[in-house]
Amino acid sequence: MKLHHILPLAALLALPATAQDNLHTSYFMHSSVQKHEMNPALLDTAYVAMPLILGNLNVGTRSNVGLKTFVYKLEPGMPGYGQNGNNLTTFMNPSVSTSEFLGKLKDTNKIGVNLKYQLFGVGFKAFNGLNVVEMNLRSQTNVALPKSLFEFMKEAGARTDYNIDNLGVRSENFLELGLGHSHKIGDKWTVGGKMKLLFGLAYADVTANNLNLHLSEDLWQIQGDVRGRASLMKTELELSDKTDPQNPTRHRVHGLDDFKGGLSGFGLAFDLGATYQVLPDLKLSASITDLGFINWKNMHQASSAGEWEFNGFDEDIYVTSNRTETNEIGDQFDALGDDLGDMFAVYYDGKKSETRALSATINLGAEYTLPAYRRLKFGFLYTSRMAGKYAWHQGLFSANVAPTKWFDASFSLGGNTTGFTSGLLVSFHAKHYNIFAGTDHFFGKLSKQGIPLKRANSNVTIGMSFPL
Numbered sequence: 267m268k269l270h271h272i273l274p275l276a277a278l279l280a281l282p283a284t285a286q287d288n289l290h291t292s293y294f295m296h297s298s299v300q301k302h303e304m305n306p307a308l309l310d311t312a313y314v315a316m317p318l319i320l321g322n323l324n325v326g327t328r329s330n331v332g333l334k335t336f337v338y339k340l341e342p343g344m345p346g347y348g349q350n351g352n353n354l355t356t357f358m359n360p361s362v363s364t365s366e367f368l369g370k371l372k373d374t375n376k377i378g379v380n381l382k383y384q385l386f387g388v389g390f391k392a393f394n395g396l397n398v399v400e401m402n403l404r405s406q407t408n409v410a411l412p413k414s415l416f417e418f419m420k421e422a423g424a425r426t427d428y429n430i431d432n433l434g435v436r437s438e439n440f441l442e443l444g445l446g447h448s449h450k451i452g453d454k455w456t457v458g459g460k461m462k463l464l465f466g467l468a469y470a471d472v473t474a475n476n477l478n479l480h481l482s483e484d485l486w487q488i489q490g491d492v493r494g495r496a497s498l499m500k501t502e503l504e505l506s507d508k509t510d511p512q513n514p515t516r517h518r519v520h521g522l523d524d525f526k527g528g529l530s531g532f533g534l535a536f537d538l539g540a541t542y543q544v545l546p547d548l549k550l551s552a553s554i555t556d557l558g559f560i561n562w563k564n565m566h567q568a569s570s571a572g573e574w575e576f577n578g579f580d581e582d583i584y585v586t587s588n589r590t591e592t593n594e595i596g597d598q599f600d601a602l603g604d605d606l607g608d609m610f611a612v613y614y615d616g617k618k619s620e621t622r623a624l625s626a627t628i629n630l631g632a633e634y635t636l637p638a639y640r641r642l643k644f645g646f647l648y649t650s651r652m653a654g655k656y657a658w659h660q661g662l663f664s665a666n667v668a669p670t671k672w673f674d675a676s677f678s679l680g681g682n683t684t685g686f687t688s689g690l691l692v693s694f695h696a697k698h699y700n701i702f703a704g705t706d707h708f709f710g711k712l713s714k715q716g717i718p719l720k721r722a723n724s725n726v727t728i729g730m731s732f733p734l
Contacts, residue, residue: 326725466531
């Protein structure tokens with residue numbers, strides 16, 4: 267499957283629920299220099315991160331569905347089997363059981379994709395505490411797809427009325443320049459804070475609320491509210507010749523025009539945190555991060571409100587059709603994307619500046635050191651991402667061991683909105699360097715394209731720093 271074939275599939279699977287962009291397994295690891303990303307009070311080491319190349323890279327996904335939910339292997343006797351050498355089909359193939367497919371779905375199907383890439387980071391001692399200056403590239407893309415959408419797509423008019431609500435796609439992409447400080451107060455308290463200047467690169471948000479679909483003769487009458495917003499540097503939207511039947515001056519949004527660079531907006535955010543040493547062997551911690559906003563300038567606005575018509579999905583596409591060149595799985599998803607574009611058509615409303623809040627995150631931790639072997643610590647971390655329909659919550663247990671001066675490791679088990687997870691982080695450190703690699707979600711079985719088959723839960727973090 268070529269890259270341009272994977273992109274429509276990724277969009278359907280959700281470019282998805284909000285994904286985390288920090289490695290939570292590292293929260294209680296002593297040698298981790300990046301744990302202050304989750305709680306600024308945990309900044310306890312002076313360091314220099316490897317600039318540009320390998321300072322700290324975290325990339326991952328979070329989902330309650332996977333590739334096998336939507337893609338099926340063609341079997342003998344199924345429509346399209348053996349044609350053009352294609353052996354895969356989508357859930358829209360009439361030979362795929364409706365009950366089997368819908369039985370795999372949740373009421374709300376979520377996937378989250380995230381990237382956090384540190385361009386540079388320096389921690390140093392000053393002002394009676396520890397300080398950090400860092401620059402990160404961050405990308406968070408979230409999708410929530412209600413089961414009722416797939417019921418309408420798959421059942422092919424088994425009912426005459428459907429309701430689709432609370433559907434959304436959101437992508438936020440920005441640079442952050444962070445200035446942080448942590449400070450001890452007495453023997454028990456440590457407090458920390460970080461101010462972050464935000465430079466917006468790209469933002470997109472599409473929502474569909476309370477869509478009522480009614481079959482009238484051979485057309486679907488749709489009544490509802492679909493709204494889209496987009497700000498991509500200085501790039502303009504491409505408009506088609508099709509116009510809004512209710513307002514001919516409004517043209518349908520077709521896609522993006524030629525790319526033009528520049529900043530899309532500016533913002534400000536804060537991280538606040540504290541730790542408290544309750545007993546010699548017990549420490550509590552709490553933080554809130556990404557408490558802030560970005561003002562996106564020249565935000566393109568588009569919408570469809572009221573009533574409009576939809577011809578329905580062309581089921582033949584997912585078997586064999588003149589609309590596709592080879593009828594490969596990528597072609598099928600391309601065609602499916604075209605049909606979805608007709609169903610959720612939006613018309614251009616112009617541009618305006620708009621301020622959007624970031625999705626703040628709360629972390630609550632408890633750490634216990636084993637008295638009989640103080641190199642072994644146990645921790646529990648509760649995380650809550652406040653992001654509306656894209657929100658997620660997680661409880662994570664971890665065991666952290668540092669058997670030697672040059673090596674420590676952390677193993678975690680957790681449960682969250684999308685299922686159960688397990689992770690591992692290892693760190694090799696000497697006097698002049700620290701190399702670490704780990705994951706909060708071990709990879710399950712993958713497709714040839716590297717897409718998780720059952721649930722798209724996976725992430726990886728790698729990096730190198732130099733203690734000062």
